[in-house]
Amino acid sequence: MEVYADYAATTPMDGAVRQALLEDDGFGNPSSIHRAGKEARAKIEKARRGIAQLLNASSSEIFFTSGATEGNNMAIRGVANQYERPHIITTEIEHASVLNTLRSLDADVTYLQANADGAIDVDALKNSLRDETVLVSVMLVNNETGVMQPIYEIQEALSEHKALLHIDAVQAYGHMTVDVKELGADLLTLSAHKMYGPKGVGLLYKRKDVKLIPLITGGGQEKDLRGGTENTIWIEGLSLAMQQASDEMTRRSIREMQIKEQFLNLLTQSDIPFEVNGDVNKSASHIINIHFPFAEAEFMLTALDMAGIHASAGSACQAGTLNPSHVLTSMYGESDRNRQSIRFSFSYMMTDEEVEAIVTALEDIYGRLMR
Amino acid sequence: MNNSDITVVVGMSGGVDSSVTAKLLKDQGYNTIGIFMKNWDDTDEDGVCTATEDYEDVRLVAEEIGIPYYSVNFEKEYYDRVFEYFLEEYRKGRTPNPDVMCNKEIKFKAFLDHAMKLGADYVATGHYAQVVHDEEGTKMLRGIDNNKDQTYFLNQLSQEQLSKVMFPLGHLDKKEVRRLAREYDLATKDKKDSTGICFIGERDFKTFLSSYLPANPGRMINMDTGEDKGRHDGLMYYTIGQRQGLGIGGDGGPYFVAGKNLETNELYVVSGYDNEALSSSSLEASDINFINPVPETFECTAKFRYRQEDVPVTVKQMDDRLLVEFHEPARAVTPGQAVVFYDGDVCLGGATIDRIFKESKELEYLA
Numbered sequence: 001m002e003v004y005a006d007y008a009a010t011t012p013m014d015g016a017v018r019q020a021l022l023e024d025d026g027f028g029n030p031s032s033i034h035r036a037g038k039e040a041r042a043k044i045e046k047a048r049r050g051i052a053q054l055l056n057a058s059s060s061e062i063f064f065t066s067g068a069t070e071g072n073n074m075a076i077r078g079v080a081n082q083y084e085r086p087h088i089i090t091t092e093i094e095h096a097s098v099l100n101t102l103r104s105l106d107a108d109v110t111y112l113q114a115n116a117d118g119a120i121d122v123d124a125l126k127n128s129l130r131d132e133t134v135l136v137s138v139m140l141v142n143n144e145t146g147v148m149q150p151i152y153e154i155q156e157a158l159s160e161h162k163a164l165l166h167i168d169a170v171q172a173y174g175h176m177t178v179d180v181k182e183l184g185a186d187l188l189t190l191s192a193h194k195m196y197g198p199k200g201v202g203l204l205y206k207r208k209d210v211k212l213i214p215l216i217t218g219g220g221q222e223k224d225l226r227g228g229t230e231n232t233i234w235i236e237g238l239s240l241a242m243q244q245a246s247d248e249m250t251r252r253s254i255r256e257m258q259i260k261e262q263f264l265n266l267l268t269q270s271d272i273p274f275e276v277n278g279d280v281n282k283s284a285s286h287i288i289n290i291h292f293p294f295a296e297a298e299f300m301l302t303a304l305d306m307a308g309i310h311a312s313a314g315s316a317c318q319a320g321t322l323n324p325s326h327v328l329t330s331m332y333g334e335s336d337r338n339r340q341s342i343r344f345s346f347s348y349m350m351t352d353e354e355v356e357a358i359v360t361a362l363e364d365i366y367g368r369l370m371r
Numbered sequence: 372m373n374n375s376d377i378t379v380v381v382g383m384s385g386g387v388d389s390s391v392t393a394k395l396l397k398d399q400g401y402n403t404i405g406i407f408m409k410n411w412d413d414t415d416e417d418g419v420c421t422a423t424e425d426y427e428d429v430r431l432v433a434e435e436i437g438i439p440y441y442s443v444n445f446e447k448e449y450y451d452r453v454f455e456y457f458l459e460e461y462r463k464g465r466t467p468n469p470d471v472m473c474n475k476e477i478k479f480k481a482f483l484d485h486a487m488k489l490g491a492d493y494v495a496t497g498h499y500a501q502v503v504h505d506e507e508g509t510k511m512l513r514g515i516d517n518n519k520d521q522t523y524f525l526n527q528l529s530q531e532q533l534s535k536v537m538f539p540l541g542h543l544d545k546k547e548v549r550r551l552a553r554e555y556d557l558a559t560k561d562k563k564d565s566t567g568i569c570f571i572g573e574r575d576f577k578t579f580l581s582s583y584l585p586a587n588p589g590r591m592i593n594m595d596t597g598e599d600k601g602r603h604d605g606l607m608y609y610t611i612g613q614r615q616g617l618g619i620g621g622d623g624g625p626y627f628v629a630g631k632n633l634e635t636n637e638l639y640v641v642s643g644y645d646n647e648a649l650s651s652s653s654l655e656a657s658d659i660n661f662i663n664p665v666p667e668t669f670e671c672t673a674k675f676r677y678r679q680e681d682v683p684v685t686v687k688q689m690d691d692r693l694l695v696e697f698h699e700p701a702r703a704v705t706p707g708q709a710v711v712f713y714d715g716d717v718c719l720g721g722a723t724i725d726r727i728f729k730e731s732k733e734l735e736y737l738a
Contacts (some may be wrong), residue, residue: 319426320426320430
């Protein structure tokens with residue numbers, strides 16, 4: 001039995017979304033002033049309005065991108081490039097598109113450590129905040145552990161401060177409410193392919209009075225913030241996927257939580273020794289990260305894949321081998337745990353049998369190792 | 372048992388030999404799985420793992436022949452068990468053979484264990500050697516291609532290790548393997564064979580070694596005349612019988628390395644290929660491995676270095692040492708290298724050369 005349990009890496013495209021995309025030829029350059037262009041423009045603006053509503057934003061605050069990596073670059077570089085060696089606060093557990101972007105900048109960056117529960121300490125953030133801090137970039141849900149970061153407390157800590165708050169909400173949307181006003185976001189990034197939409201499209205929310213320096217200059221698209229002819233079909237796909245995810249959020253996330261609970265129950269009933277990484281009570285519905293103290297993640301992922309189970313761990317090097325997880329290293333320091341942990345991420349579409357198959361495969365692997 | 376019930380993990384390096392190995396096994400119906408070993412870290416200062424072209428080739432070939440492929444990282448094991456040994460041998464002035472150690476400790480230990488834990492029945496590699504499994508156990512035979520035969524490097528493998536090994540190229544010659552790669556149109560069909568030691572690659576050996584071990588220049592002495600022949604760059608850079616890189620020639624030359632004195636840091640050289648100082652009649656060896664049982668004393672043939680013609684010897688086992696007497700004098704036998712024994716085409720095993728004698732006098736190859 002083939003079981004895909006890596007939905008935090010990417011999701012399959014929703015059937016309704018795919019159907020809608022097939023029916024649209026996406027013709028017309030939205031910047032053209034003739035009718036073909038205007039039709040395309042109308043579709044994009046309709047999508048923008050719908051999306052704005054879902055996020056409790058106004059449509060002029062939504063900017064389409066090629067995905068979250070671009071969105072994170074746009075937000076971080078767009079702010080940082082306005083200053084000479086700016087002070088920026090982020091966490092050690094961000095996605096590579098945030099961490100590597102910050103590393104490439106001539107900026108003074110404070111990286112906050114995560115606690116063993118998987119969340120950062122807001123007091124540490126308060127202590128590192130300086131008068132000249134210009135940006136705080138924190139993810140809403142960690143992609144490896146699923147642990148939610150204390151965004152509301154961060155927002156409160158920043159309420160009297162001029163620093164902008166950028167939220168990478170890629171792993172949150174569809175699993176919890178993402179309301180830019182409630183979150184206090186000045187900038188917020190989303191990606192379509194993590195919510196059953198197409199790959200290669202996402203968005204950046206930018207609060208009205210936030211100024212960004214554009215990364216891609218061109219023909220004035222996206223209010224001069226992101227040059228390049230808009231990908232009409234993909235933008236419609238993003239909008240449809242977001243609408244679906246919003247409509248079905250409760251049903252989907254409850255099912256994801258059931259799956260996670262079933263998985264943990266089956267694991268507990270088995271002989272397999274394991275520990276959950278981070279506080280399961282603070283984690284989003286679809287992600288669980290498990291430490292198996294008897295085998296390297298590299299071995300486990302190979303053995304699981306050979307058994308038809310697709311999961312993931314840390315980040316892969318280009319030679320296909322695994323690096324220890326930077327997220328777990330932040331939480332637990334240098335330890336075997338960082339090399340022995342696997343992320344399983346679930347979908348509302350999974351069946352009980354699929355969850356059972358994962359645990360059966362784990363039991364087989366463990367049994368073989370103990371033989 | 373049907374071949375499809377037998378799982379074979381192929382060690383795929385991204386070279387033509389292991390590519391053809393995987394293809395042959397797949398065509399024979401085995402449940403074939405390719406695994407790439409990353410044994411050496413060439414990550415740069417920025418922490419970026421360099422794009423490994425070899426892994427790219429594994430990916431291409433695995434996709435072409437339709438088998439699953441994975442990676443495994445043995446950098447730590449390789450460093451601890453092969454590279455540390457390699458450095459230690461050079462520190463002692465010896466000439467180690469990291470390929471022998473890599474086969475013993477990594478490819479047919481760490482990797483074999485990994486494959487077995489993944490549920491493999493056998494591990495296969497593209498080595499030019501043959502294994503025969505029968506009632507009496509496992510034998511290792513030379514590869515059919517005499518020019519490519521790699522049993523020399525596999526001499527330290529145990530019966531236990533070899534019992535789980537397949538060498539599908541052992542009955543082919545290299546030309547045939549290339550021809551098959553072209554016939555199957557594998558991505559690696561025209562890829563150049565790798566040469567030299569894997570972790571050094573195309574880099575200059577001296578530069579590489581000097582970044583790990585301090586070079587200690589000293590004097591070169593003509594062993595026969597006592598004459599000072601100038602400066603050497605550090606004893607570790609030279610091996611017994613070596614001619615190149617001495618920087619001396621002209622009158623009386625060519626010169627050859629005939630010994631090292633670690634105490635005085637002197638390099639002994641002699642004039643003439645056939646110089647008596649390079650000639651020996653027996654050796655003493657340790658790290659003994661016999662693949663199949665052998666008598667306490669026996670005659671067989673042996674190699675003292677890779678690709679050398681076999682020479683007839685008498686082997687005497689003395690506790691944890693071997694005394695190997697040559698029937699004809701041998702030239703430039705080198706401490707640290709392997710001595711490997713053969714009975715016809717059967718590789719009996721081998722040992723590591725420690726001391727070299729002429730009649731009963733120990734040579735000053737390493738003083």
